Amino acid sequence: MKSNSKDKIIGYFLITPFFFSFILLVVYPLFEGIRIAFTYTTPSGEKVIGLQNFVKTLNHPEFRIAVYNTILFLAIAVNIKMALALFIANLLNKEFKGHRIIRGLILLPWALPALTSLLSFKWMLEPTWGVVEYFITVLTGQKALLLYHYNTAMAMIIIFHIWRNTPFWTLIFLSGLQSIPKSLYEAASIDGADSVRLFRHITLPQIKYLYIVCLMLSFIWTAGEFNTVWILTGGGPAASTHLLATLAYRFAFDIGDFGMSISTILFALPIILLLAISLVRIIEKRG
Amino acid sequence: MRGISLFFTYFIIILLLLFFLFPIYWMILTSVRPKEDLFNPLPWTFSPHMDNYIHILDGTFWPTRYFYNQLSNSLIVSLNVVILTMAISICGAYSLARFRYKGRRFFSQIALFSYIIPQSFLAVPFFKLMSLYGLIDNYLSLILAMTIWTSPYCIWVLREHFYSIPIDIEDAALIDGASRITILTKIVLPISAPVIVALSTYAFIMSWNEYLYALVLLNSSSKLTLSIGITSLVTSIDVVPWGSAMAQAVLFGIPPLIFYYTFERYMVKGLMAGAVKR
Numbered sequence: 001m002k003s004n005s006k007d008k009i010i011g012y013f014l015i016t017p018f019f020f021s022f023i024l025l026v027v028y029p030l031f032e033g034i035r036i037a038f039t040y041t042t043p044s045g046e047k048v049i050g051l052q053n054f055v056k057t058l059n060h061p062e063f064r065i066a067v068y069n070t071i072l073f074l075a076i077a078v079n080i081k082m083a084l085a086l087f088i089a090n091l092l093n094k095e096f097k098g099h100r101i102i103r104g105l106i107l108l109p110w111a112l113p114a115l116t117s118l119l120s121f122k123w124m125l126e127p128t129w130g131v132v133e134y135f136i137t138v139l140t141g142q143k144a145l146l147l148y149h150y151n152t153a154m155a156m157i158i159i160f161h162i163w164r165n166t167p168f169w170t171l172i173f174l175s176g177l178q179s180i181p182k183s184l185y186e187a188a189s190i191d192g193a194d195s196v197r198l199f200r201h202i203t204l205p206q207i208k209y210l211y212i213v214c215l216m217l218s219f220i221w222t223a224g225e226f227n228t229v230w231i232l233t234g235g236g237p238a239a240s241t242h243l244l245a246t247l248a249y250r251f252a253f254d255i256g257d258f259g260m261s262i263s264t265i266l267f268a269l270p271i272i273l274l275l276a277i278s279l280v281r282i283i284e285k286r287g
Numbered sequence: 288m289r290g291i292s293l294f295f296t297y298f299i300i301i302l303l304l305l306f307f308l309f310p311i312y313w314m315i316l317t318s319v320r321p322k323e324d325l326f327n328p329l330p331w332t333f334s335p336h337m338d339n340y341i342h343i344l345d346g347t348f349w350p351t352r353y354f355y356n357q358l359s360n361s362l363i364v365s366l367n368v369v370i371l372t373m374a375i376s377i378c379g380a381y382s383l384a385r386f387r388y389k390g391r392r393f394f395s396q397i398a399l400f401s402y403i404i405p406q407s408f409l410a411v412p413f414f415k416l417m418s419l420y421g422l423i424d425n426y427l428s429l430i431l432a433m434t435i436w437t438s439p440y441c442i443w444v445l446r447e448h449f450y451s452i453p454i455d456i457e458d459a460a461l462i463d464g465a466s467r468i469t470i471l472t473k474i475v476l477p478i479s480a481p482v483i484v485a486l487s488t489y490a491f492i493m494s495w496n497e498y499l500y501a502l503v504l505l506n507s508s509s510k511l512t513l514s515i516g517i518t519s520l521v522t523s524i525d526v527v528p529w530g531s532a533m534a535q536a537v538l539f540g541i542p543p544l545i546f547y548y549t550f551e552r553y554m555v556k557g558l559m560a561g562a563v564k565r
Contacts, residue, residue: 010467011386015394018379018438025416025435026401026409032419033412041415088303091296102300104548109307111547113496115514116540119521120314123529129326131313163307195292217403224405226499231518245407245499252411253503265408276403280396 033262041258053259054266062239063264066247069154070223070268073243077161078218084162085169086211090199092170093177103174110167118231121160122147125232150240153233157241160228169214176210177203209286216279220272244268318534325530339534348531350520356509357516364426364501364512365494368433372490373483375438380445381471385457395446402439407499414503428504429512433497437490448482449475485553488546495543513539 037053039046057063092103109117124132125146136144146152184202193201226245229235235242235250242250244264252261317325319335342348346355383395413432414423422428452475460470476483501512511519517535521527 007386007467008388011382011388011391014378014382014386017375018398018442019394021375021431021435021438022397022401025413025431026404029409029412029416032416033409036412036415091299094296096293096296102304105304106307107547107551108311108544111544112311112540113492113514113543115496115498115518116314116536117310119517119532119536120310122521123317123533124310124313126527126529129529131328134328163310167307220403221405224407226407226410230498231522234522245405245410248408248411249499249503252414258411258415261411265411269408272404272408276400279403280399283399284396 034266036258037262037266039259042256046259049259053257053263057260057263057267060260062242062247062250065240066242066244066264067267069241070243072154073158073161073225074219074222077158078215078222080158081162081166082169082211082215082218085166086173086207088166088170089173089177090203092174107167107171109164110171114164114227115231117164118160118227121156121163122232125156147233148237150237153237153241157228157232160232161222161225164228165218165222169218172214173207173210176207180206213279213282216275216282220275220279223268223272314533315537317530318537320530322530339530340538343531343534343538348528350524350528351516351531351535353508353511353516354513354535357511357513360426360510361495361513364429364433365491367426367430368437368494369487369490371430371434372437372441373487375434376441376445376486377471377476377483379438379442380449381475383442383446384449385454395443398439398442400439401435402443406436410499410503413500417504423504424506424510426505426510429494429497429500432500432504433490433494437493441486441490444486445479445482448479452478482553485550488550492543492546 036046038048038050040049040052088106092099092106124130127133127143127145127148132146133143136146144152146156180203184206185198188198188202224245225243226249229241229243229246230249233241235246239250244267248261248264250261251264252258313330316330316332318339319337320327320332321334321336321338324332324334343351343354346352379394379398383391383398417423417428417431420428422431456474457470460474461467465473496514497512498514498518501515505511505515517532517539520532520535
């Protein structure tokens with residue numbers, strides 16, 4: 001369709017609501033946030049204090065722990081989740097009896113709200129009566145108190161994240177796998193390639209781009225994880241399992257220091273924005 | 288497949304199903320267990336009952352007395368988000384798909400960009416902004432927040448969908464003298480109905496499930512949404528009534544579950560279209 005100047009005006013007119021809300025609800029809060037990070041802001045008022053928030057945050061022991069936790073969480077959770085998703089997608093891509101039903105069932109953790117399943121996990125891990133604690137007590141003779149020790153609490157957070165998000169990526173990879181022409185596999189099978197070789201020489205090269213894009217996307221989304229930590233441990237024991245997003249919440253609403261809260265986020269934001277922008281570029285180029 | 292490899296496949300799948308389904312099974316089981324059976328580690332109950340559900344639904348269980356209030360709050364927020372999101376996205380996506388103008392590429396980039404960035408990072412600045420406008424503890428702030436977080440995905444999917452509609456129909460209507468707006472409302476929208484319904488449920492599920500922004504933006508107990516309600520039963524009571532907590536979690540999960548499985552086709556297709564296209 002050719003566009004004359006009247007069409008151009010209609011075009012601008014139709015995109016305005018989105019653009020306006022983007023400026024008002026994303027860009028403006030972001031800049032307002034950056035401004036607040038340079039002030040001492042409590043619920044009662046604010047004054048400009050320069051870089052002090054960043055120094056204070058950087059020296060705060062909870063911030064250092066949260067940075068460490070976030071990196072640990074990203075490195076372990078994202079990689080295991082994506083590799084597992086690709087593995088399951090491969091498994092489900094085969095033709096066998098009942099593979100439709102199994103596909104539907106494996107999706108359940110993703111279809112249910114995260115909050116629903118988080119409550120279920122919290123109940124299973126409950127120290128006195130939770131079923132997981134019960135079996136650990138039976139096996140080892142003592143309670144593990146999984147959510148009350150740093151190492152095991154972090155492990156539970158990671159396990160929940162994998163449990164909840166793997167099905168989603170499985171679905172994405174599955175539809176990626178299904179778009180690989182079957183003839184490629186048939187030709188290679190006739191040449192005598194086994195399933196490991198098929199995966200390495202056909203599946204992997206064909207799915208590489210999708211895998212990398214998904215890995216980046218998942219990395220960015222996982223960096224903002226809030227619910228899992230907040231419901232399972234509330235950041236405890238002794239504020240040791242915080243991630244950046246939960247710590248920012250704690251600084252703002254438990255301690256009441258908005259400057260520190262936002263500077264916590266601002267330390268991570270450049271990396272996230274850089275990743276997001278390069279991801280936009282990559283997707284656009286291919287799309 | 289040959290025997291051994293088939294056996295191996297089934298074996299792994301059974302392990303995976305156990306891992307993915309056990310927590311859900313255990314939640315449902317707990318919700319129908321009689322009180323005296325609640326702490327039984329046996330993965331079965333011989334006398335299932337619906338008391339937990341009944342007492343939530345007839346309002347006689349004190350800790351969940353706000354259930355209907357919270358349910359209606361969740362519905363108010365979610366339905367408003369659906370309407371706003373669809374209005375913004377239909378206009379925006381149609382503009383991106385059918386009009387040529389300067390900055391078009393930039394607009395579709397920011398749509399993708401706001402879909403990608405983690406929304407939790409903006410919660411505190413968003414809170415500050417809304418308190419500046421005096422919108423704290425007002426549904427409008429939560430509705431606005433969820434609208435901006437759901438519309439980028441809807442724009443992206445709808446734009447791809449509009450591309451797939453043959454342009455000849457619209458050209459013919461233009462020649463017949465129909466206006467652009469008439470074409471959008473009389474031709475494009477009716478044939479896009481399935482996608483629009485699917486995206487509406489996406490926006491609904493996202494707002495229904497939202498926790499952080501509801502936690503930050505709402506505070507009086509009569510305004511809380513169900514997402515806050517079901518979690519406060521576990522986080523703010525000393526002796527947690529786990530049977531009721533699980534029943535409430537199940538009730539909360541039912542609407543998204545139904546929507547998700549009804550529109551599964553569109554949810555995957557939508558994501559594959561554009562965002563993660565090969």
